[in-house]
Amino acid sequence: MIDFDLGAESEAFRAEAREFLASVMTPELEERVYRSGVSHDDDYRTQLRDRGWLAPSWPVEWGGQGRDPLEMIAFSEETQRVHAPTYGIGTTMMVSKVIQKVGTDELKREILPRALGGEIIIVLGFSEPESGSDVASAKCRAVRDGDEWLINGQKMFTTNGHIGDYVFLLTRTNPDAPKHKGLTTFLVPMKQPGVEAQGVFTLSGERTNITFYNDVRVPDRYRIGEVDEGWKVMTVSLQDEHSAGFASHCHAVVEHVEAWARTAVRSDGTAPIDDPDVRARIMRAAAEAEVSRLLQRRAAWMDHVGIVPEAEGPMAKLFSSEAIERMSQDFTELLGPDGLRSYFDPSAPEGGRIEHAMRFSLGTTIYGGTSEVQRNIIAQRGLGLPKPV
Amino acid sequence: MDLRPSPEQEQLIEAFASLYAKESPPDRVRAAEPGGFDKALWERVLDLGVVAMAVGEDAGGWGASLLDLALIAEQQGRAVAAVPIIEAQAAARFLERIGTGPLAEVLAGERLVTLALRPAHHGRATMVPAAAVADDAVVVVGDSVVLAPLVDRRTPVENLGSMPVADVDIDVAAATVLGSGPAALAAFAAALDDWLVLTAAALVGIGARGLEIGVAYVKERRAWGRPIGSYQGIAHRLADSAAAVDGARLLAWEAAWSAAEDPGRLAELAAMAFAFAHESARDATYRALHFHGGYGFMMEYDIQLYYRRARAWATVFAEPRAVYERAADRRYGSRGEPR
Numbered sequence: 001m002i003d004f005d006l007g008a009e010s011e012a013f014r015a016e017a018r019e020f021l022a023s024v025m026t027p028e029l030e031e032r033v034y035r036s037g038v039s040h041d042d043d044y045r046t047q048l049r050d051r052g053w054l055a056p057s058w059p060v061e062w063g064g065q066g067r068d069p070l071e072m073i074a075f076s077e078e079t080q081r082v083h084a085p086t087y088g089i090g091t092t093m094m095v096s097k098v099i100q101k102v103g104t105d106e107l108k109r110e111i112l113p114r115a116l117g118g119e120i121i122i123v124l125g126f127s128e129p130e131s132g133s134d135v136a137s138a139k140c141r142a143v144r145d146g147d148e149w150l151i152n153g154q155k156m157f158t159t160n161g162h163i164g165d166y167v168f169l170l171t172r173t174n175p176d177a178p179k180h181k182g183l184t185t186f187l188v189p190m191k192q193p194g195v196e197a198q199g200v201f202t203l204s205g206e207r208t209n210i211t212f213y214n215d216v217r218v219p220d221r222y223r224i225g226e227v228d229e230g231w232k233v234m235t236v237s238l239q240d241e242h243s244a245g246f247a248s249h250c251h252a253v254v255e256h257v258e259a260w261a262r263t264a265v266r267s268d269g270t271a272p273i274d275d276p277d278v279r280a281r282i283m284r285a286a287a288e289a290e291v292s293r294l295l296q297r298r299a300a301w302m303d304h305v306g307i308v309p310e311a312e313g314p315m316a317k318l319f320s321s322e323a324i325e326r327m328s329q330d331f332t333e334l335l336g337p338d339g340l341r342s343y344f345d346p347s348a349p350e351g352g353r354i355e356h357a358m359r360f361s362l363g364t365t366i367y368g369g370t371s372e373v374q375r376n377i378i379a380q381r382g383l384g385l386p387k388p389v
Numbered sequence: 390m391d392l393r394p395s396p397e398q399e400q401l402i403e404a405f406a407s408l409y410a411k412e413s414p415p416d417r418v419r420a421a422e423p424g425g426f427d428k429a430l431w432e433r434v435l436d437l438g439v440v441a442m443a444v445g446e447d448a449g450g451w452g453a454s455l456l457d458l459a460l461i462a463e464q465q466g467r468a469v470a471a472v473p474i475i476e477a478q479a480a481a482r483f484l485e486r487i488g489t490g491p492l493a494e495v496l497a498g499e500r501l502v503t504l505a506l507r508p509a510h511h512g513r514a515t516m517v518p519a520a521a522v523a524d525d526a527v528v529v530v531g532d533s534v535v536l537a538p539l540v541d542r543r544t545p546v547e548n549l550g551s552m553p554v555a556d557v558d559i560d561v562a563a564a565t566v567l568g569s570g571p572a573a574l575a576a577f578a579a580a581l582d583d584w585l586v587l588t589a590a591a592l593v594g595i596g597a598r599g600l601e602i603g604v605a606y607v608k609e610r611r612a613w614g615r616p617i618g619s620y621q622g623i624a625h626r627l628a629d630s631a632a633a634v635d636g637a638r639l640l641a642w643e644a645a646w647s648a649a650e651d652p653g654r655l656a657e658l659a660a661m662a663f664a665f666a667h668e669s670a671r672d673a674t675y676r677a678l679h680f681h682g683g684y685g686f687m688m689e690y691d692i693q694l695y696y697r698r699a700r701a702w703a704t705v706f707a708e709p710r711a712v713y714e715r716a717a718d719r720r721y722g723s724r725g726e727p728r
Contacts, residue, residue: 001391001393001394001395002391002392002393002394002395002398002456002642002646003390003391003646003650004390004642004643004646004647004650004651005390005650006390007390010390070390273721274724274725276714276724279713279714279717279718279721279724280710280711280713280714280717281713282717283660283661283664283713283714283716283717283720284664284709284710284713286661286716286720287640287661287662287664287665287713287716288665290640290643290658290661291633291636291637291639291640291665292636294636294639294640294643295632295635295636295639297390298392298635298639300390301390301391301392304390311631312635315631315632315635315636318628318629318632319632319633319636322629372621372625374628375621375624375625375628375629376621376624376625376628378628378631378632379618379624379625379627379628382628382631383600383604383618383624383627383628383631384604384608385604385607385608385616385618385619385624385627386608386615386616386618386619387619388619388620388621388624388625389615389619389620389621
């Protein structure tokens with residue numbers, strides 16, 4: 001029976017999350033995150049942990065709350081709406097999930113209690129200077145040396161790599177095998193000689209890193225999955241990303257431009273909200289924000305009822321990221337010269353949030369699989385077209 | 390949350406899908422051009438109760454929800470079926486709301502009543518959908534809503550979408566006033582919202598089927614030794630349309646669902662869903678046609694049937710931008726209103 005209500009449990013969870021975030025997301029925290037460009041904050045993580053919300057979807061025996069995908073989408077809509085610094089937690093839990101699914105018992109005992117206890121940060125080491133979307137072409141080399149592996153190479157866009165405790169590293173263990181057959185994944189402790197993180201600063205103000213691995217020694221017990229079977233592990237790691245998207249960012253941008261349109265006064269004394277052009281542009285964006293939300297919720301719902309949203313997840317990611325890119329570009333233009341004022345200018349309209357959204361949006365159509373990769377997946381798995389060339 | 394139609398809705402969808410498969414294949418759609426009315430098919434859908442289902446049981450109907458009707462409308466769009474179901478349903482629901490007028494005859498299938506999407510201006514209502522074949526039209530004249538007889542007062546208009554539209558001269562003396570003042574105008578606005586939601590769903594059907602036609606073609610057609618659907622220049626634009634058409638369906642369903650479950654949002658969602666469905670169907674059918682190469686330009690290929698109707702069924706109301714402005718009126722109040 002078609003029903004767009006996420007359900008009482010989801011809405012109750014949303015209300016709790018909203019109340020929590022209102023008290024936790026202080027202007028000071030917001031400022032700290034904005035200025036540092038680091039989407040991780042220890043205090044925020046501690047408070048989240050104390051509420052039991054570091055990994056709400058995990059089973060209770062693992063320290064989670066057994067929340068279902070519909071509850072989780074309500075929760076993530078709220079954290080995204082207020083730009084909570086969730087990225088470090090997100091990657092930590094994503095890798096923890098992989099360890100829980102395919103890791104050895106020893107590794108589970110060592111890592112999971114600390115990850116779910118909010119004590120460690122795990123970061124992602126997939127992309128390299130010469131491989132981004134084509135992640136399986138990774139060159140970072142791991143060579144067996146007795147009970148250890150010797151790792152040499154570089155990883156690009158290792159976000160939170162400068163504060164990470166472990167990196168989930170995709171390495172090449174067999175250069176002679178076809179590219180998907182010679183990969184192995186490791187959990188590499190970062191606080192050891194030979195691992196170095198160098199800051200990479202992005203247009204959105206987010207700090208990421210290039211990380212270097214020079215003769216880094218890793219015991220074999222940190223291997224995840226079988227040797228040369230790293231691609232299977234990668235597939236597991238990407239399974240939980242179905243309902244990813246930027247719908248709440250879209251809605252937040254629309255709310256900011258609405259607030260601007262109601263309060264700004266033009267030279268002729270009128271408010272932008274009374275201008276038909278402004279109204280049509282905002283409502284077009286509002287429609288795209290709503291569609292983004294529905295596509296994301298659909299993917300979450302499919303997950304909830306046990307259908308893998310093979311093409312539907314990519315549709316949500318593709319549409320919502322392209323939508324925020326379009327609307328933040330359009331709204332920055334709509335604001336005119338004042339739209340150029342940044343967060344750091346006290347007179348910036350809406351605290352510079354619209355200008356920031358434009359810069360932020362550029363990354364959304366790239367990371368987590370570029371729009372082009374998403375379109376390839378939709379074309380093949382959704383439309384049944386031949387493998388694109 | 391649930392995105393599965395109920396078993397009853399599945400039956401309804403199946404009933405109309407199989408009827409259209411038999412009674413509205415492309416050659417029947419072409420045969421009904423340019424007038425855009427397939428009388429035999431109209432009788433068949435009346436037999437299925439397509440108008441009666443749209444009004445409540447108290448008024449002599451079956452009490453289908455707006456969502457039920459939207460699911461049927463999508464099937465009509467998929468078949469680009471030449472029957473004025475949406476206009477007849479929206480007008481019947483208006484007569485039910487206003488509580489006067491020839492509802493009994495409408496439900497009995499003896500009288501076809503449509504509605505004018507814009508108020509009459511200087512005694513004339515233009516581009517009125519279904520007015521070339523209907524008996525009467527519900528029309529806003531000033532602050533009244535009237536039932537205007539159409540016979541001998543209409544000029545059918547040949548048009549891009551081969552729709553049975555007509556310009557109508559409103560003879561106030563011959564028209565019946567159904568209601569006046571804010572309540573009557575509000576009832577009409579509600580009918581228009583119904584029409585927008587149902588047409589949005591029909592446009593989703595046009596976009597979805599247009600996309601399927603395009604996808605099937607690019608899988609078959611080869612150039613430089615491979616199916617053209619394997620080229621990213623083609624695959625990616627179809628992928629964009631797949632996401633947009635799916636999004637349009639979800640938005641149309643949400644608008645239809647809100648009629649019963651979240652009525653405060655209906656008017657805004659109706660306008661949004663309509664404008665978005667228009668844009669996504671417009672783009673999907675353009676792309677599908679274009680990827681046919683020269684064949685897409687030929688009358689013989691079916692994609693042109695979809696290309697023309699994706700534009701016409703929507704623009705007969707207004708361009709997307711004006712519809713977004715309508716959504717803004719619902720969200721912010723009219724322009725210049727004190728806030």
